[in-house]
Every structure is written in structure tokens, then in C-alpha cells.
Amino acid sequence: MHKLRSLSVAKVAKVFSRLSTRLKSTGGRPSAPLGSRILTNPDDIFKHNMWDHVQWTEEDKENARQKAQENSCVQIPLDDQDTKIQGTTRRRGDQQAEILLPSGSSMDSETRHHQHSGTTHHHRHAPNCQKVRQGASPEKNEDAMQTSTFPGQHASFRILEIGCGVGNSVFPIVNSIKDTDAFLFCCDFSPRAIQLVKDHPDYDESVCHAFVHDICEEMASFPFPPQSLDVILAVFVLSSIHPKRMQGVVKRLSTYLKHGGIFLFRDYGRYDFSQLRFKKGRCLSENFYTRGDGTCVYFFTKEEVHGLFSNAGLEEIQNLEDRRLQVNRGKKVAMHRVWMQSKYRKSYPPPPS
Template identity: 40%
Template sequence: MASPGENEEERRPAWGNRRLHDPTQVFQHNAWDNVEWDEAQDAQAKQKVRENAQDPVPPDLQEAYEAKADEFWNGFYSIHQNRFFKDRHWLFTEFPELDMNRDEGKEREVKGEVCNSDGEKVTGTAAALSDKDKERASVEEDTCASTVAEGDTERTNLTTELTNMSPDSTHKPVEDFGSQNHAVLGDICQTLDQLAVRGSGEEDKAEDFPGQHASTRMFEVGCGVGNTVFPILQTNNDPGLFMYCCDFSATAIDIVKQHPDYTSRRCHAFVHDLTDTTSPLPFPEASLDIIIMIFVLSAIHPDKMQSTVDHLAKYLKPGGKLLFRDYGRYDLAQLRFKKGRCLSDNFYVRGDGTRVYFFTQDELRTLFGSAGLQEELIYVDRRLQVNRGRQVKMYRVWLLSKFRKPLK
């Protein structure tokens, strides 16, 4: 296996093809790919992070953020419903494994080549992202990490908010314009299917767990309101595909189940705390073909990340893949945090009480490698976004990774 950093330029995915060669032309486009920082920028970013770390959140508030994490996410989705994030159709470009309609062994048309973790050249994994795709991805990836960070409240207000939130508060289902009927209709269809099976004398095909008879099983952890799940189901009409999706927020899962495309014949959505490794999942170990983690691991306390990844890895089939995208170290969202928001090194709390961590490549190698997964790709997506109207430059850093469970 190639050592970390070896042939890094060749191993980069082929879609990052807009390079800024002339700095005077920076405002000619909305985004530039693979923009490296100079020494001054790098030093400035590190200094900003060091300064914020010197004024951490008090321990009692840190404990409250951990204990009431689900309440903060419920609050987030209660406010934003399904309007905050856009559907992630661009994921099929970055993760063509999610498109089952593509020819076996072939990927979409690409420019250039990519190397695997052994340094061997392989067919590229995605086409060049269009400007529209990049803008969609960038808007979503900005999320509340940067927007909420700009609207910081005083620490006294945070203390009041935490005090007023009742840990015993009951969850009320979200009302969504009567679209609950769609979920009911899906359950009715499943019941009719079950009756048809009984009538055909095939009772022995009854499922021990949802999706038992599926030929391909995917699981998205931290699914939010379904912005990944539903594009996958819409793109793949294979009846053999079954999707599982979970979220820490019961409010988010309510919204997923109210979606017009939700049907229990193809999808099973449930509330789950990933960090509770004793809580059962609705499928057996070694049963999943793909696990999807998009901006979810960063919301977990760093002390619980390794046990969470270890537990998830048990549910992958031999040869199964884990697809990952999340925040990278010194991303704009990290540098926008003000003093008093740092929980621990590179771990912060937003103004709405949700939390976020910023990763490095080596940290991902350690986390997933220790869980017994083999690295296929870890790509640092360094993108320069510009606001041409305001003449503002914004440097974004994300990590895109693929890991595979060994066959033996």
C-alpha cells in the first residue's frame, strides 16, 4: 500500500478540474478547485484555532451539550423542517457506487485518471462536477456551521437556553400539510404485498428483519430529512435495493416518513443514537453492502468516534464499502467560530447547540483503519468559493473518503 501522501496528486478524483493559475482572474468564476494555501494563510489559520482553544466552553455547559444533543437537533429540524438542505443529487458524481444503474465495472465518463490506495491507476470514479452541482454541494456543506457561527449569542443566553430545555420533554410528531397520508399509503401497500404472499402459499418468505430479502442493502447514518435517501431511491428503480436510514432527531425521522416517496417496502427509517453501541440495529451484522456517512461523524463527541466506527464496521458485508464526506481541518466554518465556542481541540458548538468537529486525513486513517477497514480513497477537497458581487474569497476544506471491509 502506498504511504500516506504518496502520489497524492494522481490519486485525487477527476472532478476537480478548474484550477486558478492566474490570481488576477479569481472573480471570473464562482469556485476554484484544489486551491492550495500559501504559508501566510496556513499560519493565520493555525493562529486563529489556537486563540479560540484558549477560551473553551465551561465544563458544565459541555456536559449539557452532550446530554441534550438530541434536543438541539430536534430544535434544528423543528425550525427548518425540510427546507434547510437540498437533495444531494451531486453525490452520484462523487460516489458512483450509489448509482446501481451504471454498467458493472464502469463509471461515468471522466477526464484523467485516479490511483487507488496501492498507487495503481484505475478508472476515474466520477465526471467533472458542473458549476451547478458544485454550487449545490457548497451551499449544503456550508450548513449551519458557518451561518449560525456568525450569529453567536452571549454565553449567558446559552446557559438560560440549556436551563429552560427540559430533558423530560416529550416529542410531538411534525405536522406536514397532510402528507402523513403518503406514509400511511406506503404501509397499506406493504400490507397488501404481505397478503399477496400469503395467498400464493409463500409464507416461508416472511421477513425476520426489514429488507431481509433485498439483494442490496444501504444504510445512511445521520440521514436528516432524507436528502440522500430519496435521491438514491429515485435514481435506482431496482426492486432489490433496500435503504435503511437513521437519525438522532425524532423530528427528522418524522419528516422522512412524511415524504411522498417514503414506503416501508423500500426503506426503513428509525431513530437511533450512533454512540450507544449497545442499542440494537434492525438488521444483523455483516448484512450491509454500503454505509453512508455524510456530515454526521463530525457531530459526535471525539471520545465516542472510535467506538461508533468500530460498531458500524461490524454490519458491513465482507467487501462492503463505507462512503464518507465531512469537514476538513481549517475549513472556513472552523475559522469563523468566535471565542467561547471551542469545546476541545477542533471541536466546537454552534449557536443553536449542535456541534461540529474538523478532521484531518491521518485522523480518518486511524479511525477507520482501527475498525478493520481498508482505505480506498481519502481526498482533501480544497475549494475557493468567491462572491463576485461582494468581492469576497472563501476557502473551504472537506474530506471525501472510501473504505472497504476486507473479504477475509
């Protein structure tokens, strides 16, 4: 029989680090590995498109703080926010799918119908799987694992990507877990994004299950039992939900991790260039903004990231700010980029005394 390679958390973390060096905002691909391009001589600044591990001067910090203060001094009134965010919740997933789509693609009429009719578009039940509800006791979880059938049930290593969009991380992972004993789940609240993932030529049901799911929806169930995941991957997704909902989302998701499983997180950091260029009138609450397309974005500090994951009972493996200088050589402009890159583990319960 063909022997399957086994996958470890460390190997997935490695794939994640490689994926994370993708430059999402520019679509560019760094030609040098992260950390290898250090700007030592300021005269060299326009020799490359990106510099790693950039130290901020006190002046840089003060400028950033002032810009953020200026663009957030007018906040969208609370009443307006509710309408805006609720409206956004209905629309934003498909808009993000549109944004991530190759240009020229358009949304299908079914999705537009959902938007215009105001129907929520998350499917509560993923097909072909027996539902296992959240919040079950550990013993019940064990039972559920033994009695239920769910995609990937025979895999010994399971990964979930939340807010997978059109699959920028999904397909590198799918291609690296073929011939292993691993299985990938990926979800997004945009049916359009999930359809695109499923239609991709590399989509392979023997190693991957894509499904529509809103991570903010407390009662929505997942197509796998609690404590069944080795890795949860969140790439630029937690920043798009309301800060008040983040803690609940991380806590809920963490119940699906096995002991020893890890949560991999990559997202926007405080005072990233994309925060500082917001115009006045776009701020919803401190460090949380709405873009022109109706999507929202939050900018994290290290301390906030630590609070989110440790309050969910996870322990820090890594929590760093990836600070780079992105250079537009044509326009001779340099932009400070700040991304958070963190890994948190669900520890094992203490042995019974």
C-alpha cells in the same frame, strides 16, 4: 417477471460522489463537475462561485493555524461541557431537523414535549422487524440472517445512511435504486427528521426503511443483522458527535458491514472556513466547537480519518481532502473550504490455512 437491475458498491460510490458535490453550506449546486474548475489566473477569481483543488500557500496555512489557535484558546470548562453536551444531546437532533427544514415549518408538539420533559427520543425498537442484537458471533449472524425477518431482507444489496436528516441524500438514492435489487435504511436520532423523511412523496417502503436511532447509544439495536450491509453512508454526521465517541461508533457500525462492504464518509476538514470563523468561547476541545443552536462540530484531518477507519479494521480505498475556494462575488470575498471525502472497505478474512 420484471428483471431487477443489480447494484454494485462502485455504482453507489458514484451516486455518493455526485451527492457530495452538493454544496451543503450554501445550498448552492455546482454547475461544473468537481475537479473541472481550476483557478490558474488569480485575476479570474471572481468569475465563478467555486474553484476546485485549491492549493494552500504556506501563508494560508499559517493564517488558518493562527485563527484556530485564537478561537480555541478559551475552552468551555469541562463541568459546563457535560451539562451543555448532555442538554444538547436531548435537543440537537430536532434542532438540526429544524435547521434543515424549509423555513416556516415548525416542530410538532410531541417533539417539544420530549424536549421539555427531558425524555430521550430515540426509539429502541423499530417497528415491523424482529430485533437482531449487536455483537453476535458470525455463525449466529448467519442464523439470524436466515431466521429473522427484517425490512430489506430479500435485497441482495443494502445501504445504510446514518444521520440522514431530512433526506438530502436519501431521495436521490431511493430514486436511483427503484427497479434494482437494493434496499436503503436511513436513520437519525431526531424523530422529527425521520417523520419528514417518511412523509416525503418519494418515500417508498418497498426500497427504504427510515427509523429513529442514536448512533452513540451502544445498546440500541438496528433493524438488520450484523454483516448485512454493503454500504454505510455518513454525510456530515460524525463531526456532530463528541470526538471521544467517534471511534466506538465507527467500530460498532463496521460490524454491520459485509466483508467487501464499504463505508463512505464526507465531513468537515481541518481549518475549513466554518472552523476559522468561530468566535472565542465556542470551543469545547481541540477542533471541536459548539454552535449557537447547541449543535456541535468537529474538523477532521486526513490522519484522524484514517485512524478512525483503520482502527475499526477497514482498509483505505480513498482518503482525500477536497479543498476549494468559495467565492462571494457580490461581497468580493473568498473562503477556503475543506471537506474530507473517504471510502474504506471491510476486507475479507484470510482463507483458513
